[in-house]
Amino acid sequence: MNEDTNREYLDMDLLRFTTAGSVDDGKSTLIGRLLYDSKAVFEDQMEAIEQSSKRKGDEIVNLALLTDGLRSEREQGITIDVAYRYFATPKRKFIIADTPGHIQYTRNMVTGASTANLAVILVDARKGVIEQTCRHSFIASLLRIQHIVLCVNKMDLVDYKEEVFDRIVSQFKDFASRLDVPQIEFIPISALNGDNIVDRLDNMPWYQGGSLLYFLEHVYVGNEFNHVDPRFPVQWVVRPQSREHHDFRGFSGRIAGGVFKKGDEVKILSSGFTSRIKKIHTFEGDLDEAFSPMSVSFTLEDEIDISRGDMIVKPNNTPHVGQDIDAMVCWFSDTSKLQVGRKYVLKHTSQEVRCMVKEIRYKVDINTLHKIEDDKEVELNDIARIKLRTSKPLFFDSYRRNRITGSIILIDSGTHETVAAGMIQT
Amino acid sequence: MHTYNLAHLKHLESEAIYVMLEVAAQFEKPVLLFSGGKDSLVMLRLAQKAFHPAKLPFPLMHIDTGHNFPETIDFRDILVKKTGERLIVRTVQDSIDKGRATEEKGLNASRNVLQTVTLLDSIEEFQFDAALGGARRDEEKARAKERFFSHRNEFGQWDPKLQRPELWNIFNGNKNFGEHFRVFPLSNWTEMDVWQYIAAEQLDIPSIYFTHEREVLKRGNVLLAKSDYVPLTDGESYETKRVRFRTVGDMTCTGAIESSASTLQDIINEVAAARVTERGARTDDKRSETAMEDRKKNGYF
Known part of the structure; x- marks a missing residue:
């Protein structure tokens, strides 16, 4: 590298993707392959898994061991928890959330998907589209992932036949017509052999598309953040105890939507007062404008009482303000069920309030996407549409419009565990 | 626009x-x-x-x-x-x-x-x-x-x-x-x-991240710095090498690498070309899988 390549490195953008598939679809092998072929695996890591594979009597090096880090995962040969992996090519930096495929670990898939822009979903070429494929795709769609890449893996085990691939593509298209995902891409691969992962090998001359890595490097993800609706949840009030900054009162946070400029008229929720942005402060100096997802602090022209949990917005573009929340939730607790009438702690942007479950409207059958209205027992990994009443007004947008101001989590006030993730519907 | x-x-x-x-x-x-x-x-x-x-x-x-x-x-x-x-x-x-x-x-x-x-x-x-x-x-x-x-x-x-x-x-x-x-x-x-952030922010870092001459002891695949805390055993001896450290843990478990990197840019180049993880020279991680x-x-x- 030299100064120029440093500049390129600093200018690279970021793609966060999640991977999903059912047990033995070869997810970990695929990631191992991506890391290995893009040279993000180091010699000592390779040596360690070679030895480990040998000890277990595996004939080939088990690339899955690169991602399965926990003792019990290595013992059972399965992935339990979301593992985050990093690699970069000269084009992009990538963060992978590798999520397990077991039914009981749906919550991990939701977790991984919540921060991803793209989902890579694997199917086994021998099995085709199965229930879990549908479930993973639905979760990706629910979490508002804009791009799905369906990788038909283990093509080597079906003699690289085009008909097999075509059949799976049409099966999936059939199901996906009911999803809300703008872009779906199909790639035939063999994670084990490396076909169409980084390079296109010669085994499938009938496939004219690019490799998986090529797609990941080139897919457009500039629309990840909302740059339309200005939203600034106040996280922290900066009040330096020094003579130099005696009157300084800065409101710090990470912009959750839109663009703010110096001099902009702003409205403060919850008080409803208006003022103007005096300065946008950063450690490096003041800025003329700032946009999502930058972390900055504002000072205002007027002295207004503002604290954590308040939101700075523009008078002509305000979020919903209210105590009645309609949300799609995924239930995470294996020790308790979602109960109507029960109170939970709710976190939304920088606010923490109490809430009560008013109604469970329906559950979703995540294999067929049908509403279930006669069974309202919401247990671990269930997805349900519910109504909540909060102790204080929230300032929110629909999850479709803004992932940050449209998402909530529910916390059990006794155990402090996170028991649900919710996407606000308006 | x-x-x-x-x-x-x-x-x-x-x-x-x-x-x-x-x-x-x-x-x-x-x-x-x-x-x-x-x-x-x-x-x-x-x-x-x-x-x-x-x-x-x-x-x-x-x-x-x-x-x-x-x-x-x-x-x-x-x-x-x-x-x-x-x-x-x-x-x-x-x-x-x-x-x-x-x-x-x-x-x-x-x-x-x-x-x-x-x-x-x-x-x-x-x-x-x-x-x-x-x-x-x-x-x-x-x-x-x-x-x-x-x-x-x-x-x-x-x-x-x-x-x-x-x-x-x-x-x-x-x-x-x-x-x-x-x-x-x-x-x-x-x-x-x-490293890129340290370079961009022009942060000062301890001198041992840069190349220097040091007496080291080769134990297994790891180069350990000469110190009172690492006693020599039979057959071991010190040699002087040009080294630097990729992490700064304890002298007892942080291995040096042979390197001539004397600037942040050199370090970045070295990291870009590295084939071993930074913890690869840490004996504390190698005790078990x-x-x-x-x-x-x-x-x-």
Whole structure:
């Protein structure tokens, strides 16, 4: 590298993707392959898994061991928890959330998907589209992932036949017509052999598309953040105890939507007062404008009482303000069920309030996407549409419009565990 | 028309600042774990940015094994003085003297594991409820599964199977009395990101990261610095080499690499071409396949 390549490195953008598939679809092998072929695996890591594979009597090096880090995962040969992996090519930096495929670990898939822009979903070429494929795709769609890449893996085990691939593509298209995902891409691969992962090998001359890595490097993800609706949840009030900054009162946070400029008229929720942005402060100096997802602090022209949990917005573009929340939730607790009438702690942007479950409207059958209205027992990994009443007004947008101001989590006030993730519907 | 697109390093910076602000807001008594190593220097800079123009709303704390490189300790003290932030130092030696910890014996004895005792005792002494650390998920496979807000029970232990799901950027720091959190704002950074950030921010770093002549001892595949804490055994001898360190842990377990990198740019080039992970020269991780997970379960960083 030299100064120029440093500049390129600093200018690279970021793609966060999640991977999903059912047990033995070869997810970990695929990631191992991506890391290995893009040279993000180091010699000592390779040596360690070679030895480990040998000890277990595996004939080939088990690339899955690169991602399965926990003792019990290595013992059972399965992935339990979301593992985050990093690699970069000269084009992009990538963060992978590798999520397990077991039914009981749906919550991990939701977790991984919540921060991803793209989902890579694997199917086994021998099995085709199965229930879990549908479930993973639905979760990706629910979490508002804009791009799905369906990788038909283990093509080597079906003699690289085009008909097999075509059949799976049409099966999936059939199901996906009911999803809300703008872009779906199909790639035939063999994670084990490396076909169409980084390079296109010669085994499938009938496939004219690019490799998986090529797609990941080139897919457009500039629309990840909302740059339309200005939203600034106040996280922290900066009040330096020094003579130099005696009157300084800065409101710090990470912009959750839109663009703010110096001099902009702003409205403060919850008080409803208006003022103007005096300065946008950063450690490096003041800025003329700032946009999502930058972390900055504002000072205002007027002295207004503002604290954590308040939101700075523009008078002509305000979020919903209210105590009645309609949300799609995924239930995470294996020790308790979602109960109507029960109170939970709710976190939304920088606010923490109490809430009560008013109604469970329906559950979703995540294999067929049908509403279930006669069974309202919401247990671990269930997805349900519910109504909540909060102790204080929230300032929110629909999850479709803004992932940050449209998402909530529910916390059990006794155990402090996170028991649900919710996407606000308006 | 210009585009509103944040390059990845700015993105990571903004995320880390967000996490630090959440820690300041959600906890009563946070602390920033600080060793003077490169990751903790990046953490300090990010904290300064997060709370600018105010001072940090929490102190720094160093758990000193007593086996650190003297260059790092000198550097630490000068830097802390320059920034005017508060630094708490607690030593493993003290824990040993009080009978709270027992020195390891044998050839590769290290105080690495003993740090856990001192760390947990200090957290209890000051009633810290959140400890900010510079660990990254790319360092080690058990760390790859850890949350930004990582819960510790009243014994300071981590349970990898009972981790709270962490969604979007909503962090749940709620807990019972006596429990605490470890928080890792650099979770999504890689070694290369850290070096690029140090270069971009023009941060000073301890001299041992740069090439220098040093007497070293080759044990297995690891080059250990000559020190009072690493006794020679039969057949071993020192040789003088041009080396530098990729991490600054204890002298007993941090291996040197042969290198002529004398500038940040040289280091970046070396990292870009490296075929071994930065922890590849750490003997503490090599004790078993799950050495890091096992230590973390007991309360290690």
